[in-house]
Amino acid sequence: MIPANKPLNPNFSSGPCSKRPGYExxxxxxxxxGRSHRSNIGKAALQKAIEQTKELLKIPEDYHIAIVPASDTGAMEMMLWSLLGARTVDVCYWESFGKGxxxxxxxxxxxxxxxxxxxxYGQLPDLETTNPEHDIVFTWNGTTSGVKVPNADWISDQRTGLTICDATSAVFAMPIAWDKxxxxxxxxxxxLGGEGAHGMIVLSPAAVKRLESYTPPWPLPKIFRLTKNGKLIEAIFTGATINTPSMLCVADYLDALNWIDKIGGVDAAINRSENNLAILSNFVAQHEWIDFLSVRAEYRSNTSVCLRLALSDIQLKAFSNLLAQHQVAYDINSYKDAPSGLRIWCGATVESHDLELLLPWLIWAYESVRDEQ
Structure with missing residues:
Protein backbone atom coordinates (compact mmCIF):
# COMPACT_ATOMS: atom_id res chain seq x y z
CA MET A 1 0.00 0.00 0.00
CA ILE A 2 1.06 3.55 -0.62
CA PRO A 3 2.53 5.08 2.57
CA ALA A 4 0.24 7.38 4.52
CA ASN A 5 2.74 10.09 5.47
CA LYS A 6 5.20 12.13 3.44
CA PRO A 7 8.38 13.97 4.44
CA LEU A 8 7.53 17.52 5.42
CA ASN A 9 10.51 18.64 3.36
CA PRO A 10 11.10 16.55 0.20
CA ASN A 11 14.30 18.39 -0.79
CA PHE A 12 17.11 15.83 -0.71
CA SER A 13 19.22 17.34 -3.48
CA SER A 14 23.01 17.22 -3.17
CA GLY A 15 23.38 20.79 -4.36
CA PRO A 16 21.90 23.25 -4.01
CA CYS A 17 20.96 21.53 -0.78
CA SER A 18 17.94 21.91 1.45
CA LYS A 19 17.52 25.17 3.32
CA ARG A 20 17.77 25.03 7.09
CA PRO A 21 14.69 23.96 9.10
CA GLY A 22 12.32 26.88 9.61
CA TYR A 23 13.91 28.98 6.86
CA GLU A 24 11.92 31.99 5.72
CA GLY A 34 20.76 48.22 -2.63
CA ARG A 35 23.92 49.33 -0.87
CA SER A 36 27.44 49.13 -2.20
CA HIS A 37 29.47 46.18 -0.98
CA ARG A 38 32.19 48.78 -0.42
CA SER A 39 30.02 50.85 1.91
CA ASN A 40 30.58 50.57 5.63
CA ILE A 41 27.45 48.43 6.04
CA GLY A 42 28.41 46.22 3.09
CA LYS A 43 31.98 45.66 4.25
CA ALA A 44 30.74 44.98 7.79
CA ALA A 45 28.42 42.21 6.55
CA LEU A 46 31.18 40.59 4.49
CA GLN A 47 33.68 40.81 7.32
CA LYS A 48 31.12 39.32 9.71
CA ALA A 49 30.62 36.38 7.33
CA ILE A 50 34.37 35.74 7.34
CA GLU A 51 34.82 36.15 11.08
CA GLN A 52 31.80 34.02 11.98
CA THR A 53 32.97 31.29 9.60
CA LYS A 54 36.37 31.27 11.27
CA GLU A 55 34.87 31.15 14.76
CA LEU A 56 32.29 28.42 14.09
CA LEU A 57 34.70 26.18 12.21
CA LYS A 58 37.46 26.68 14.79
CA ILE A 59 39.93 27.69 12.11
CA PRO A 60 43.40 28.65 13.43
CA GLU A 61 43.88 32.34 14.10
CA ASP A 62 46.77 32.72 11.65
CA TYR A 63 44.76 31.33 8.72
CA HIS A 64 43.22 33.67 6.14
CA ILE A 65 39.65 33.40 4.79
CA ALA A 66 38.17 35.08 1.73
CA ILE A 67 34.90 35.16 -0.17
CA VAL A 68 35.56 34.62 -3.89
CA PRO A 69 33.55 34.34 -7.12
CA ALA A 70 32.00 31.29 -8.79
CA SER A 71 31.23 28.97 -5.90
CA ASP A 72 33.57 26.13 -4.90
CA THR A 73 34.63 25.63 -8.51
CA GLY A 74 35.84 29.22 -8.73
CA ALA A 75 37.64 28.90 -5.41
CA MET A 76 39.44 25.72 -6.46
CA GLU A 77 40.38 27.03 -9.90
CA MET A 78 41.74 30.21 -8.31
CA MET A 79 44.00 28.16 -6.06
CA LEU A 80 45.13 25.67 -8.69
CA TRP A 81 46.07 28.43 -11.14
CA SER A 82 47.74 30.57 -8.46
CA LEU A 83 49.77 27.96 -6.58
CA LEU A 84 50.65 24.99 -8.78
CA GLY A 85 53.71 24.57 -10.94
CA ALA A 86 56.28 25.09 -8.22
CA ARG A 87 56.75 21.37 -7.60
CA THR A 88 55.35 17.94 -8.49
CA VAL A 89 51.63 17.49 -7.85
CA ASP A 90 49.89 14.39 -6.51
CA VAL A 91 46.19 14.45 -7.40
CA CYS A 92 44.00 12.00 -5.47
CA TYR A 93 40.60 11.33 -6.97
CA TRP A 94 37.91 8.69 -6.79
CA GLU A 95 34.95 10.42 -8.41
CA SER A 96 34.05 12.97 -11.07
CA PHE A 97 34.92 16.27 -9.38
CA GLY A 98 38.36 15.14 -8.27
CA LYS A 99 38.92 13.77 -11.75
CA GLY A 100 37.98 17.19 -13.08
CA TYR A 121 33.67 4.75 -7.63
CA GLY A 122 32.91 3.33 -4.21
CA GLN A 123 36.53 3.00 -3.19
CA LEU A 124 39.27 5.21 -1.77
CA PRO A 125 42.79 5.23 -3.26
CA ASP A 126 45.89 4.52 -1.20
CA LEU A 127 46.47 8.01 0.14
CA GLU A 128 49.64 6.87 1.92
CA THR A 129 51.37 6.85 -1.49
CA THR A 130 51.28 10.65 -1.62
CA ASN A 131 54.63 12.36 -1.23
CA PRO A 132 54.93 15.08 1.47
CA GLU A 133 57.43 16.91 -0.76
CA HIS A 134 54.76 17.26 -3.46
CA ASP A 135 51.71 19.46 -3.61
CA ILE A 136 48.67 17.28 -2.90
CA VAL A 137 45.22 17.98 -4.37
CA PHE A 138 42.19 16.02 -3.14
CA THR A 139 38.53 16.20 -2.23
CA TRP A 140 37.63 15.56 1.41
CA ASN A 141 34.27 14.10 0.42
CA GLY A 142 33.56 12.61 -2.98
CA THR A 143 30.14 14.14 -3.55
CA THR A 144 29.31 11.94 -6.54
CA SER A 145 30.62 8.66 -5.09
CA GLY A 146 29.60 8.92 -1.44
CA VAL A 147 33.18 8.19 -0.35
CA LYS A 148 35.04 10.46 2.08
CA VAL A 149 38.47 10.44 3.66
CA PRO A 150 37.97 9.16 7.22
CA ASN A 151 40.71 11.44 8.60
CA ALA A 152 43.84 13.36 7.65
CA ASP A 153 46.36 11.12 9.43
CA TRP A 154 47.97 10.30 6.07
CA ILE A 155 49.10 13.91 5.65
CA SER A 156 52.56 14.53 7.07
CA ASP A 157 53.16 17.23 9.67
CA GLN A 158 56.62 17.66 8.11
CA ARG A 159 55.34 18.18 4.57
CA THR A 160 57.09 20.73 2.38
CA GLY A 161 54.43 20.75 -0.33
CA LEU A 162 50.96 22.25 0.04
CA THR A 163 47.74 20.33 0.60
CA ILE A 164 44.89 21.74 -1.49
CA CYS A 165 41.50 20.36 -0.46
CA ASP A 166 38.08 20.69 -2.06
CA ALA A 167 35.90 20.29 1.03
CA THR A 168 32.64 21.70 -0.24
CA SER A 169 30.39 18.84 0.89
CA ALA A 170 32.40 18.21 4.06
CA VAL A 171 32.81 21.56 5.84
CA PHE A 172 30.18 21.92 8.60
CA ALA A 173 29.40 18.16 8.35
CA MET A 174 32.70 16.36 9.02
CA PRO A 175 35.58 17.05 11.40
CA ILE A 176 38.23 18.96 9.42
CA ALA A 177 41.88 18.79 10.47
CA TRP A 178 42.80 22.37 9.67
CA ASP A 179 46.44 21.92 10.65
CA LYS A 180 46.75 19.35 7.85
CA LEU A 192 24.61 25.07 4.97
CA GLY A 193 21.93 25.08 2.27
CA GLY A 194 22.96 28.62 1.33
CA GLU A 195 22.71 30.27 -2.06
CA GLY A 196 25.16 29.69 -4.90
CA ALA A 197 27.66 31.78 -6.87
CA HIS A 198 30.15 32.41 -4.03
CA GLY A 199 33.04 30.32 -2.80
CA MET A 200 35.27 30.37 0.27
CA ILE A 201 39.01 29.85 0.48
CA VAL A 202 40.88 29.15 3.71
CA LEU A 203 44.66 29.62 3.55
CA SER A 204 47.35 28.48 5.95
CA PRO A 205 50.51 30.54 6.52
CA ALA A 206 52.34 28.13 4.20
CA ALA A 207 49.85 28.84 1.41
CA VAL A 208 50.25 32.58 1.92
CA LYS A 209 54.02 32.19 1.77
CA ARG A 210 53.70 30.35 -1.56
CA LEU A 211 51.44 33.05 -2.96
CA GLU A 212 53.91 35.77 -2.01
CA SER A 213 57.03 33.95 -3.21
CA TYR A 214 55.88 32.16 -6.36
CA THR A 215 54.70 33.56 -9.68
CA PRO A 216 53.13 30.99 -12.02
CA PRO A 217 54.34 30.97 -15.65
CA TRP A 218 50.86 31.69 -17.03
CA PRO A 219 48.78 34.88 -16.90
CA LEU A 220 46.19 35.13 -14.13
CA PRO A 221 42.74 36.65 -14.70
CA LYS A 222 41.88 39.55 -12.42
CA ILE A 223 39.41 37.48 -10.37
CA PHE A 224 42.23 35.01 -9.54
CA ARG A 225 44.74 37.56 -8.24
CA LEU A 226 45.33 37.51 -4.49
CA THR A 227 48.67 39.32 -4.41
CA LYS A 228 50.07 42.64 -5.58
CA ASN A 229 53.79 43.40 -5.85
CA GLY A 230 54.59 40.11 -4.16
CA LYS A 231 52.39 40.71 -1.10
CA LEU A 232 49.03 39.28 -0.15
CA ILE A 233 46.15 41.71 -0.71
CA GLU A 234 45.03 41.68 2.91
CA ALA A 235 41.81 43.59 2.22
CA ILE A 236 40.38 40.63 0.34
CA PHE A 237 40.51 38.64 3.57
CA THR A 238 38.56 41.24 5.54
CA GLY A 239 35.62 41.51 3.15
CA ALA A 240 36.88 43.59 0.22
CA THR A 241 35.87 41.03 -2.39
CA ILE A 242 37.58 40.82 -5.78
CA ASN A 243 34.31 41.36 -7.62
CA THR A 244 30.80 42.43 -6.62
CA PRO A 245 29.08 39.84 -4.42
CA SER A 246 25.35 39.34 -4.03
CA MET A 247 24.51 40.99 -0.73
CA LEU A 248 21.28 38.96 -0.65
CA CYS A 249 23.36 35.77 -0.80
CA VAL A 250 25.58 37.15 1.95
CA ALA A 251 22.51 37.80 4.11
CA ASP A 252 21.36 34.25 3.42
CA TYR A 253 24.79 32.88 4.39
CA LEU A 254 24.77 34.86 7.64
CA ASP A 255 21.34 33.39 8.40
CA ALA A 256 22.75 29.88 7.91
CA LEU A 257 25.74 30.63 10.13
CA ASN A 258 23.44 31.98 12.84
CA TRP A 259 21.44 28.75 12.66
CA ILE A 260 24.60 26.66 13.11
CA ASP A 261 25.47 28.75 16.15
CA LYS A 262 21.93 28.39 17.52
CA ILE A 263 21.86 24.57 17.29
CA GLY A 264 25.16 24.25 19.15
CA GLY A 265 27.90 24.95 16.65
CA VAL A 266 29.74 22.79 14.14
CA ASP A 267 29.80 19.75 16.44
CA ALA A 268 26.01 19.76 16.58
CA ALA A 269 25.84 20.09 12.80
CA ILE A 270 28.18 17.11 12.40
CA ASN A 271 26.07 15.06 14.80
CA ARG A 272 22.89 15.85 12.85
CA SER A 273 24.51 14.65 9.63
CA GLU A 274 25.95 11.50 11.20
CA ASN A 275 22.57 10.66 12.74
CA ASN A 276 20.99 10.98 9.31
CA LEU A 277 23.52 8.55 7.87
CA ALA A 278 22.75 6.11 10.69
CA ILE A 279 19.06 6.13 9.72
CA LEU A 280 19.90 5.15 6.15
CA SER A 281 22.50 2.63 7.31
CA ASN A 282 19.93 0.81 9.43
CA PHE A 283 17.51 0.79 6.51
CA VAL A 284 20.09 -0.59 4.06
CA ALA A 285 21.03 -3.34 6.52
CA GLN A 286 17.42 -4.54 6.53
CA HIS A 287 16.89 -4.73 2.75
CA GLU A 288 18.84 -6.81 0.24
CA TRP A 289 17.81 -4.78 -2.80
CA ILE A 290 19.69 -1.63 -1.72
CA ASP A 291 23.30 -1.08 -0.71
CA PHE A 292 25.90 1.66 -0.36
CA LEU A 293 28.11 2.48 -3.32
CA SER A 294 30.96 2.91 -0.82
CA VAL A 295 32.64 -0.44 -0.24
CA ARG A 296 33.80 0.22 3.34
CA ALA A 297 31.65 1.64 6.12
CA GLU A 298 34.35 3.96 7.49
CA TYR A 299 34.59 5.68 4.09
CA ARG A 300 30.85 6.32 3.69
CA SER A 301 29.89 9.94 3.31
CA ASN A 302 27.42 11.30 5.84
CA THR A 303 26.34 14.05 3.44
CA SER A 304 26.06 12.80 -0.14
CA VAL A 305 24.92 9.23 0.52
CA CYS A 306 25.22 7.21 -2.70
CA LEU A 307 23.24 3.98 -3.00
CA ARG A 308 22.93 1.11 -5.47
CA LEU A 309 19.61 -0.56 -6.16
CA ALA A 310 18.73 -3.92 -7.74
CA LEU A 311 17.01 -2.11 -10.62
CA SER A 312 17.78 -1.39 -14.25
CA ASP A 313 18.39 2.15 -15.44
CA ILE A 314 14.84 2.31 -16.82
CA GLN A 315 13.43 1.07 -13.51
CA LEU A 316 15.55 3.57 -11.58
CA LYS A 317 14.20 6.42 -13.65
CA ALA A 318 10.65 5.25 -12.97
CA PHE A 319 11.53 4.87 -9.28
CA SER A 320 12.75 8.48 -8.98
CA ASN A 321 9.86 9.82 -11.06
CA LEU A 322 7.35 8.14 -8.76
CA LEU A 323 8.85 9.78 -5.69
CA ALA A 324 8.93 13.18 -7.37
CA GLN A 325 5.36 12.86 -8.68
CA HIS A 326 4.14 12.12 -5.16
CA GLN A 327 6.18 15.06 -3.81
CA VAL A 328 8.16 12.74 -1.55
CA ALA A 329 11.76 13.22 -2.74
CA TYR A 330 13.23 15.52 -5.37
CA ASP A 331 16.56 15.30 -7.21
CA ILE A 332 17.86 12.05 -5.71
CA ASN A 333 19.20 10.47 -8.89
CA SER A 334 22.89 9.66 -8.88
CA TYR A 335 25.21 12.13 -10.58
CA LYS A 336 25.27 11.84 -14.38
CA ASP A 337 28.85 10.50 -14.51
CA ALA A 338 28.47 8.16 -11.53
CA PRO A 339 27.16 4.58 -11.45
CA SER A 340 23.37 4.39 -11.61
CA GLY A 341 21.58 4.63 -8.30
CA LEU A 342 20.39 7.15 -5.74
CA ARG A 343 22.12 10.04 -4.02
CA ILE A 344 20.33 11.23 -0.88
CA TRP A 345 21.63 14.34 0.88
CA CYS A 346 21.98 13.85 4.63
CA GLY A 347 23.62 17.09 5.68
CA ALA A 348 22.71 19.05 8.79
CA THR A 349 19.81 20.93 7.18
CA VAL A 350 17.93 17.67 6.59
CA GLU A 351 15.66 16.68 9.48
CA SER A 352 15.92 13.08 10.67
CA HIS A 353 12.15 12.64 10.78
CA ASP A 354 11.97 13.50 7.07
CA LEU A 355 14.44 10.72 6.30
CA GLU A 356 12.43 8.31 8.44
CA LEU A 357 9.26 9.24 6.57
CA LEU A 358 11.07 8.74 3.25
CA LEU A 359 12.02 5.11 3.96
CA PRO A 360 8.56 3.50 3.49
CA TRP A 361 8.30 5.36 0.20
CA LEU A 362 11.58 3.85 -0.98
CA ILE A 363 10.13 0.39 -0.33
CA TRP A 364 6.87 1.29 -2.07
CA ALA A 365 8.64 2.75 -5.11
CA TYR A 366 10.93 -0.29 -5.39
CA GLU A 367 8.04 -2.74 -5.22
CA SER A 368 6.11 -0.64 -7.75
CA VAL A 369 8.82 -0.75 -10.45
CA ARG A 370 10.82 -3.94 -9.84
CA ASP A 371 8.70 -6.05 -12.21
CA GLU A 372 8.67 -3.45 -14.99
CA GLN A 373 10.75 -4.10 -18.09
Missing part, protein backbone atom coordinates in the same frame (compact mmCIF):
# COMPACT_ATOMS: atom_id res chain seq x y z
CA UNK A 25 13.05 34.76 3.38
CA UNK A 26 11.38 37.28 5.66
CA UNK A 27 13.83 36.35 8.43
CA UNK A 28 16.87 37.59 6.50
CA UNK A 29 18.54 40.83 7.53
CA UNK A 30 18.37 42.66 4.20
CA UNK A 31 19.63 46.06 5.35
CA UNK A 32 22.54 45.72 2.89
CA UNK A 33 20.36 45.33 -0.21
CA UNK A 101 40.69 18.86 -10.99
CA UNK A 102 43.22 16.37 -12.39
CA UNK A 103 42.08 17.14 -15.93
CA UNK A 104 42.44 20.89 -15.38
CA UNK A 105 45.92 20.50 -13.91
CA UNK A 106 47.07 18.15 -16.65
CA UNK A 107 45.31 19.57 -19.70
CA UNK A 108 44.69 23.25 -18.97
CA UNK A 109 47.72 24.15 -16.87
CA UNK A 110 49.62 21.53 -18.89
CA UNK A 111 51.82 20.48 -16.01
CA UNK A 112 53.93 17.43 -16.79
CA UNK A 113 54.98 16.60 -13.24
CA UNK A 114 51.57 15.31 -12.12
CA UNK A 115 50.78 11.98 -10.49
CA UNK A 116 47.26 10.55 -10.46
CA UNK A 117 46.40 8.49 -7.38
CA UNK A 118 43.00 7.05 -8.18
CA UNK A 119 40.32 4.52 -7.31
CA UNK A 120 37.02 3.46 -8.83
CA UNK A 181 45.26 21.61 5.18
CA UNK A 182 47.00 24.54 3.53
CA UNK A 183 44.20 25.44 1.13
CA UNK A 184 40.56 24.55 1.74
CA UNK A 185 37.64 25.53 -0.48
CA UNK A 186 33.89 25.21 -0.02
CA UNK A 187 30.64 26.84 -1.06
CA UNK A 188 27.57 28.05 0.78
CA UNK A 189 25.00 25.98 -1.08
CA UNK A 190 26.19 22.61 0.21
CA UNK A 191 26.08 21.72 3.92
Missing amino acids: LTQLDICTL WFSDIKNELQLSNVNAITAD LDVTTFSWQKV
